[in-house]
Amino acid sequence: MSEHVYWQPELECASRSELEADQLAKLRQQLAHVSERSPFYKRKFAAAGIKSDDIRTLEDVRNIPFTEKDELKESQLALPPWGDFACIEPIEAVRVFQTSGTTGTPVRIMLNRQDWFETFYEQFQHYRCGYGMTEEDVLFVPFNYGLFMAWWGFQTAMERAGLLCVPGGGQSSADRLKAMIDWGATVVCGTPSYLLYLAEMAAKGGPDLAGSGVRKIIAAGEPGANVQATKKALESQWGAECFDDVGSTEISNFGFECQAHEGTHVVESMFLAEVLDTETDEALPDGEVGELVLTNLACTSAPLIRYRMRDLVRFNRQACACGRTFLRLDGGVLGRSDDMFHFAGVNVFPSQIQNLLHGVDELSLEYQLRIPRQGSGRPLTIEVEPAHERLGRPDIERAREHLIETVRYRVGVTPAVEVVEIGSLPRVEGKAKRLIRED
Ligand SMILES: [Zn+2]
Structure with a gap:
């Protein structure tokens, strides 16, 4: 196994109590921030009779109401285009992203300079270290980026980290296969479905992927990278090590698989994660499957508090073989509660x-x-x-x-x-x- 590299070992490998103390301090700060800047959260907290100072332990977070995707949509429909949940004025924004809208009206998220250039950078450096990517890697992203957050964020952070990044949008799949070989790509990312499709095309007279320089593939956007049989298929067809990347446009990218390949780590220094019973909303013990609920601890532009992800996961807080103590989602995102x-x-x-x-x-x-x-x-x-x-x-x-x-x-x-x-x-x-x- 490769040697593990960390971005912030003092947090990634901290004891659970140290990690939780850090999370509590960040949570209290975040709650004070949204209470002051977001009309949406001011209203929500007032309706629930909650003040940010009432939150004294991590367990107290359970007294805060959930944030639902529909509420974000309603806020933006009522006050187009941004709604009133963000903590910044549009003039402060430097980037906008939008959800795919597959389940109805899309949600727009704006980011200020601090989040786009600093918060995202830090978030994705956890990924880079987890995946074992270095300055010598050449990243190829075979995707029309559009308004989707994931690959923009990943590419921008990797460029700043010194990797050569080749944007692979705006071309046919056959041209992308050729381009990734011509540019000497060593890391390729995409949805599991599309990576499988590229491999299928390559097998029909395209380049020899298994014999190419691609050594790592990063799969995001759907369960799959951590569905064992799918992962095995991806790894054998690409002749590369496959990593899971989890996130959504609303909350941004919150987790990565490390080189130990024993689950997907949540970046707990930047997100507070809860796993709840899908029927009762009660917290579940590790090992049980429930819905993931996340709070942004680091983002300042449009942080979401207790956001219902509708992803089904299973927590594992045992230390990982990679040395990190950040909790793991066993098997990654197991499915969508909407899809079940x-x-x-x-x-x-x-x-x-x-x-x-x-x-x-x-x-x-x-x-x-x-x-x-x-x-x-x-x-x-x-x-x-x-x-x-x-x-x-x-x-x-x-x-x-x-x-x-x-x-x-x-x-x-x-x-x-x-x-x-x-x-x-x-x-x-x-x-x-x-x-x-x-x-
Ligand atoms: Zn690990």
Whole structure:
């Protein structure tokens, strides 16, 4: 294993009590800041009868109301374009980002100079050290950046850290594959779906990725980098070490996988993380799956307090083999609570099915899940493609039956598996839409 490098060892490797004392001081400061600068939080705290000084321990944070994404949207609809949750005036902003809007109206987030150039820099240096990236690396980002935060932030921070960064937007996937070889890329990032798609293209007469100089791939935007079978597929197709990066535009990037590859660390010096029961909202012990709730401890422009991420995670606060004590999300983000669906008496996570599918070599890594209306009598359907054209009908039939059996045994639901033509399932650059809820 490579030698571990830290950005702030005094915090990353601190004892839990030292870390929590640091978090409490930052939390109190942040609450005072939003109480003074954000009309949205002033209103919220007044309605809940909370004053920032009332928060004396980390547990007291549970008395503060949650922040929901819908509240941010409503605030911006009522007072366009920024709403009133930010702590800065628009004149102070130097950057704007926007959520994808896949679940309705997008949310806009503005950042001041301090956050864009300093806070983000610090945040992503944790990533750089965790991934083991150095000044000698060449970063290639095969993505049209647009208004998405993740890759802009990553690239800007890596440039300042002295890495050569090659923006890979505005070109076809074939050109990107060629460009990453021509520029001597050693680190490539993207969504797991798109990285798999690039590998699939490369296998059809493109460059030899496994033999290329790419040594690390960073996957973000969807569960996948930490879905074991998907990760294995990414690593073998790229011949590279795969790292998970977790974040969202509203709260920014909050976690990274280290070189020990035993979960995804939360940058606890900059975020306060809670894991709560999805039904009761009570705090859960480590090891139990619940919803992630985050508070920005470092961002000053539009910090969010107790923001409901709708991501399902499992905490692990044992020290990691890398030496960090920052808590880990075992298996990364396990799924979205919005994506979890109830079928035939079972809670099903699409990532479970993805993991099983990616363990079947005869099938490609692309899939779509069709969830019928409850009580329709129709089965849950998984659409898949054969892995390549050389497979005969009996091979495909065996693979199909194998997938039905494993899903039946491991998930507890008997699916229908439809094998469709190679290339017929949609490939996208960003987040793949794999879940179709039928009427
Ligand atoms: Zn670690």
